Amino acid sequence: MAPTKTASVSGRKPAAKSAIKSASKASAKEFTGKNTPDFGKDQDLHAYREMLMIRRFEEKAGQLYGMGFIGGFCHLYIGQEAVVVGMQMAQQEGDQVITAYRDHGHMLATGMSARGVMAELTGRKGGYSRGKGGSMHMFSKEKHFYGGHGIVGAQVSLGTGLAFANRYRGNDSVSVAYFGDGAANQGQVYESFNMAALWKLPIVYIVENNRYAMGTSTARATAQSNYSLRGSGFGIPGIQVDGMDVRAVKAAGDEALEHCRSGKGPIILEMLTYRYRGHSMSDPAKYRSKDEVQKMRSEHDPIEQVRLRLIEKGWATEDELKAIDKDIRDVVSDSADFAQADPEPDPSELYTDILL
Amino acid sequence: MPIDILMPALSPTMEEGTLSKWLKQEGDKVTSGDVIAEIETDKATMEVEAVDEGVIGKLLIAAGTENVKVNTKIAVLLQDGESADAMSAEKPAAPAKADADTSAATSDAAGGKAREASEETPAAAKVPAQPRAEAAADPDIPAGTEMVMTTVREALRDAMAEEMRRDENVFVMGEEVAEYQGAYKITQGLLQEFGPRRVVDTPITEHGFAGVGVGAAMAGLKPIVEFMTFNFAMQAIDQIINSAAKTLYMSGGQMGAPIVFRGPNGAAARVGAQHSQDYATWYSQIPGLKVVMPYTAADAKGLLKAAIRDPNPVVFLENEILYGHQFEVPKLDDFVLPIGKARIHRKGNDVTIVSFGIGMTYATKAVVELEKEGIDVELIDLRTLRPMDLPTVIESVKKTGRLVTVEEGYPQNSIGTEIATRVMQQAFDYLDAPILTIAGKDVPMPYAANLEKLALPNVGEVVQAVKTVCYR
Numbered sequence: 158m159a160p161t162k163t164a165s166v167s168g169r170k171p172a173a174k175s176a177i178k179s180a181s182k183a184s185a186k187e188f189t190g191k192n193t194p195d196f197g198k199d200q201d202l203h204a205y206r207e208m209l210m211i212r213r214f215e216e217k218a219g220q221l222y223g224m225g226f227i228g229g230f231c232h233l234y235i236g237q238e239a240v241v242v243g244m245q246m247a248q249q250e251g252d253q254v255i256t257a258y259r260d261h262g263h264m265l266a267t268g269m270s271a272r273g274v275m276a277e278l279t280g281r282k283g284g285y286s287r288g289k290g291g292s293m294h295m296f297s298k299e300k301h302f303y304g305g306h307g308i309v310g311a312q313v314s315l316g317t318g319l320a321f322a323n324r325y326r327g328n329d330s331v332s333v334a335y336f337g338d339g340a341a342n343q344g345q346v347y348e349s350f351n352m353a354a355l356w357k358l359p360i361v362y363i364v365e366n367n368r369y370a371m372g373t374s375t376a377r378a379t380a381q382s383n384y385s386l387r388g389s390g391f392g393i394p395g396i397q398v399d400g401m402d403v404r405a406v407k408a409a410g411d412e413a414l415e416h417c418r419s420g421k422g423p424i425i426l427e428m429l430t431y432r433y434r435g436h437s438m439s440d441p442a443k444y445r446s447k448d449e450v451q452k453m454r455s456e457h458d459p460i461e462q463v464r465l466r467l468i469e470k471g472w473a474t475e476d477e478l479k480a481i482d483k484d485i486r487d488v489v490s491d492s493a494d495f496a497q498a499d500p501e502p503d504p505s506e507l508y509t510d511i512l513l
Numbered sequence: 514m515p516i517d518i519l520m521p522a523l524s525p526t527m528e529e530g531t532l533s534k535w536l537k538q539e540g541d542k543v544t545s546g547d548v549i550a551e552i553e554t555d556k557a558t559m560e561v562e563a564v565d566e567g568v569i570g571k572l573l574i575a576a577g578t579e580n581v582k583v584n585t586k587i588a589v590l591l592q593d594g595e596s597a598d599a600m601s602a603e604k605p606a607a608p609a610k611a612d613a614d615t616s617a618a619t620s621d622a623a624g625g626k627a628r629e630a631s632e633e634t635p636a637a638a639k640v641p642a643q644p645r646a647e648a649a650a651d652p653d654i655p656a657g658t659e660m661v662m663t664t665v666r667e668a669l670r671d672a673m674a675e676e677m678r679r680d681e682n683v684f685v686m687g688e689e690v691a692e693y694q695g696a697y698k699i700t701q702g703l704l705q706e707f708g709p710r711r712v713v714d715t716p717i718t719e720h721g722f723a724g725v726g727v728g729a730a731m732a733g734l735k736p737i738v739e740f741m742t743f744n745f746a747m748q749a750i751d752q753i754i755n756s757a758a759k760t761l762y763m764s765g766g767q768m769g770a771p772i773v774f775r776g777p778n779g780a781a782a783r784v785g786a787q788h789s790q791d792y793a794t795w796y797s798q799i800p801g802l803k804v805v806m807p808y809t810a811a812d813a814k815g816l817l818k819a820a821i822r823d824p825n826p827v828v829f830l831e832n833e834i835l836y837g838h839q840f841e842v843p844k845l846d847d848f849v850l851p852i853g854k855a856r857i858h859r860k861g862n863d864v865t866i867v868s869f870g871i872g873m874t875y876a877t878k879a880v881v882e883l884e885k886e887g888i889d890v891e892l893i894d895l896r897t898l899r900p901m902d903l904p905t906v907i908e909s910v911k912k913t914g915r916l917v918t919v920e921e922g923y924p925q926n927s928i929g930t931e932i933a934t935r936v937m938q939q940a941f942d943y944l945d946a947p948i949l950t951i952a953g954k955d956v957p958m959p960y961a962a963n964l965e966k967l968a969l970p971n972v973g974e975v976v977q978a979v980k981t982v983c984y985r
Binding site: 315351 | 546684825
């Protein structure tokens with residue numbers, strides 16, 4: 158008995174060592190603003206507009222929630238804007254996007270209309286799902302946005318299915334599946350990793366690590382908090398990205414999408430990011446300090462970083478940036494007005510869209 | 514124009530709260546995102562953030578005030594160049610705005626307030642009538658059509674092969690469907706004909722591959738997902754129900770999942786409690802799914818072809834014991850049956866038996882026994898459990914006045930109890946006896962041969978039940 162035991166332990170040792178080696182190799186890759194290319198003027202202005210649009214939209218949504226116009230759950234994306242905007246800048250037409258329930262930013266970034274999203278939040282006829290989905294459930298075939306899912310982790314398998322369809326059809330599209338650090342502990346995420354790696358499916362798995370799964374910090378929820386390593390057991394490469402810097406996100410997205418398009422299979426991008434607001438509207442945020450939130454806001458804000466660059470480089474004046482802000486506020490106000498004035502769905506809608 | 518800052522709600526059920534603390538004072542400059550106040554309810558403390566830029570013109574509610582109603586004006590924010598004068602000039606207009614807000618809130622059925630308002634009214638809300646799905650009749654089989662004795666196993670394989678030839682988007686995935694030729698040989702020969710791109714062996718990963726299948730369906734492919742047994746699909750049931758069944762509704766009709774989940778369901782023989790459950794009643798409860806459970810080979814073929822073509826998610830429940838049973842199948846180029854239509858297996862006048870799937874094996878044998886005793890049974894094979902063809906059952910009960918249901922699943926909340934309820938509601942005056950429901954016993958499936966036999970329904974029970982409702 159004893160010799161066998163020793164043999165098996167020593168037999169396993171080299172394997173364990175090499176696994177650690179390849180894991181640390183994977184972790185060596187990090188994308189920050191410092192080691193990624195600068196944006197040109199148009200790119201910075203574009204990123205600024207897109208991120209500010211999400212920020213202002215979410216602020217307005219929070220306000221409408223407070224006024225009772227939005228019901229149920231409402232998960233705001235404030236603080237994480239650079240992730241979805243940077244990825245969208247790297248994607249090409251036809252690439253699919255799928256995410257969980259903190260999804261308003263993803264919808265706006267794919268080009269879905271502010272009116273349609275806001276009216277869905279208020280449960281009105283003009284919403285993307287005609288008022289039947291709500292904050293967590295919107296879709297747009299036209300913009301290749303596949304939801305909007307309320308079950309933590311389910312979108313990872315579904316996104317893998319989108320990638321399966323791309324490979325089946327032999328097209329050039331890549332599926333981009335977003336999930337949080339909380340979802341990263343769900344079993345079906347690893348079932349999906351396995352199949353995606355086995356079949357070399359074109360999918361970018363994006364872990365939006367905002368440090369808290371609802372109120373549980375990553376330190377209290379995971380034995381491996383470097384989420385870029387979570388695919389190492391399947392041979393899926395991973396990159397850690399400064400998710401507060403839109404340039405780093407775009408550069409990592411470029412590399413990841415190229416990886417997928419060239420037939421190398423899945424890749425993981427861990428976006429280190431932060432949500433300023435609570436998990437949902439009724440979150441008292443007792444699990445983190447105000448200083449922590451304030452520090453992220455004042456030192457790492459994704460929009461402020463771009464704003465400072467635009468001013469420093471002389472690409473925009475304060476007045477021009479104010480004008481952009483005003484344009485965006487107008488679009489957001491218009492969406493809020495629409496979302497409050499638009500009628501609720503007709504009662505006859507109760508029994509529609511159950512079956513085709 | 515000065516901007517009113519209102520008392521926010523932390524949740525749709527919050528009506529009032531305490532304004533515990535002001536973090537900004539009159540005259541302070543704020544930008545959006547700045548915390549201006551703290552409010553408290555019995556549930557939580559929350560920060561109120563400014564949404565706009567400006568200068569705090571006036572604080573209208575003192576710190577520490579309790580029971581501040583949601584949407585009460587708590588402060589006024591002045592924008593560039595505005596002074597407190599602008600604020601007072603604005604004042605007369607303010608009540609009008611408040612009125613508008615109140616009326617919006619009370620007429621707003623999306624808000625929590627409206628929900629409560631409707632609770633005060635005891636009268637039932639006017640709910641639109643549920644539309645009735647009209648299922649087409651079975652297609653006519655031309656006179657002289659050759660009938661070929663076929664096993665259910667072959668019929669299912671033929672259905673998949675025909676549909677895969679017909680539509681490039683159809684593919685089959687699951688454990689052992691390709692190289693192994695199917696754990697129960699239902700996919701025999703498909704790999705050889707269609708290749709590994711369209712006949713996909715998966716790892717043992719039900720939750721994951723069900724999700725992959727639904728995602729592929731959302732992208733427009735038409736997957737057939739085989740579960741080695743539906744007992745294992747419990748690992749995947751979230752994807753079947755939350756993703757496949759609900760997406761069409763949640764997307765307002767924009768996106769659905771044309772997918773078939775199929776495999777053996779219910780008890781085989783001597784495989785114990787974890788491999789023997791019948792899920793008919795579970796899936797049949799879910800709006801957004803179609804649920805089919807065939808008995809004969811012809812129905813298996815015609816309905817599986819229909820299920821693959823259907824734009825909705827279909828749960829197709831087979832049975833291991835039935836796989837080897839032979840039935841006549843019409844030799845036609847394209848034999849497709851309507852989902853949602855029951856089949857009258859035998860016409861009769863004295864009593865109605867409703868069954869489906871393997872339940873039909875008990876029912877058909879009982880019919881022969883009862884015929885010997887002069888009881889003329891009308892036997893209905895439901896074939897589809899959702900949408901359920903209740904009109905065919907009601908029509909039969911109106912003729913016979915007596916009803917017995919037969920199934921293998923657990924007795925509580927069974928398909929039989931559902932039918933009994935609806936027949937009682939819709940044909941009460943036609944009933945000459947209480948409806949009896951025959952089901953499996955209320956126990957996990959035992960392994961021992963004698964106990965397993967006791968746990969399942971038997972022909973004697975069906976015969977006895979029919980005699981009881983006939984008062985014989």
